[in-house]
Amino acid sequence: MLEKNVSKIIIGLIFVLIALQVTQPAASKAPDLPNNSCADCHRQLLFSSESQRQFIDIRIKHLESGISCSIVCHEDKLNKSTASTYAMWSISTHALFEVTCEKCHGGDPLKVLKQEAHVGISNSSILRANTPEMCGKCHGPELDEFKSSQHFKKLESNQEGPAPACITCHQAHSVRVLTASEIEDFCSNCHNNITGINPAVPKKAESALSSVRELQLEISKARSSVLEAKALGKDVAAAEADLESAKTILKNTPSVWHRFNLTYFDTEVHKGITDALNAEKAMPEETETAVPTKAPGFEVFLLVSGLLAAYLLKRH
Template sequence: MKYKKRIILFSLLFVIFIIFIVPGALADSSCLDCHEKLSAFNETEKLFNEIRVKHLARDVSCSLDCHAATLDKFAKSNYEQWTRSKHAQFNVSCESCHGGNPGSDIKDEAHTGVRRSSDPDSTVFYRNVPETCGECHVDELNQFRDSKHYQRLKALKQAPTCDTCHAPHEFKVLNMSEIHGMCSNCHNPDMRIAPLDVPDMAIASLEDAERLNDEIKKAMDAIKFAKQQGEDVSEAQKDLENAESIRDQLPVLWHSFDLAQFESVIDSGIEAARRAQMDSDTPAATPSTPGAGAMLSLAGIIAIYLLLRRGKG
């Protein structure tokens, strides 16, 4: 009964936190106050955004005379996209990327220092995006700086950057099929960006990462069984922890886009997980023949009975 009361109490506290505390933490941001009131995101604006991103990738700025109305609609939709993002969940608001003064409700003051994404000095200009994201995602930036993507980006060439894959304002994480399609945008026979088999290699690497996770689960089960048998699992536990550490660093390592290195790290993780399975392996007892003990006992009883009868005779 006490346990149920605790669950109810914690549930009420969580609801109070979501309803009152979280909105209060965001209440001082004029960015959210303003953009929340603007029009919702729609598919037409999403299509326009994709076209605009392609323009920016080629250093082609949109003409405000031509696209002013559409640009305005798109700007109004950013809040809607952001509300569905991980950034929203962790209270990372507009000024973290765009700059500005969220403490002011005067438009000009609120947008102080904010530049259009087509401006090379903007924090969200496509070549500057990695450093902007890297203010928080330090490890990912360090890996990305070692990639060919980053080298091409800094050489003023067309190349993918953070929001190419993660989508501005949504900051989504691509699934396996989406990654194949994304890589294929550049690594294809028409674009002639080698190696052409990158999309397939990327999927193979991600499948191997899943295989590592499966081997870790097997190791955990083996160690659990060995513990139940009273076996020493200290070495197996070390190997398991090593495999888990390798698995946990894979999302960051992915941003180097060095698939050969990525595969090598996965292989070392799989080896560690399999060592954990072997180290915790408990030899199975040799099964006895069903009924053998009973048959021997019966034979002994019969022999004693016959001896007793012979003695009486």
């Protein structure tokens, strides 16, 4: 009797297990995902590191939930880079003067379709070593000066070690112009005691750029002096020539800087300062303002009237 009951219990358990197997939903399978799914590229990942195991766990959860790795969640690096590049360019001097992408990269900005607009795009022109020639298409004087510099000679020779090109100092898309307060730290990236590349350069560069501000101030003062002297009818021909010489030197400082000969640059700037100081002499400074002598007039009349009034009062 006991054996029959045990047999019935076993048979009952088997039926229960079969019923549970039938009623239990099938295990979740990976849904059909679009072509940009992680699974399309990452099906063969191995559990060889903790980071890979974590990634696989995330992938499995995504697959079970029917989530594909689309640009909505994981924007590709190219798009992120492009957005950042555009943001930097949009506040640059290039943007201000409408120097747009095709000027450096090529392509056709008049086309609407991406494939057509990108025809002619070349990566060779934006290679670091090629940037001087590319930038020189618009910045000819700067290129001419740069070609005489040690920086250019090292860049052209393909020697090992630092060899700055245009984008080293100005950046590719922000197109920054370094100020005197920034130049010392920037030059120190290459010119320092560790590299042994003339560590005195950064301080000299800061001093040289600072002198440009002095030149600007002296030109402003000289301009005022020349205008004032001309208004008074003075001969200002020599002063105007000195002023024009100083202004020409100031105008050429951006290109002359790219020679990276700090001694020459400093000499030129101080020559401009001297010219501006000479121009200021068109209107010499007066130490004292002479008080004009007044002819006898109303004051004498008052004095005589007072004496006469006193005499008459005394008589009475």
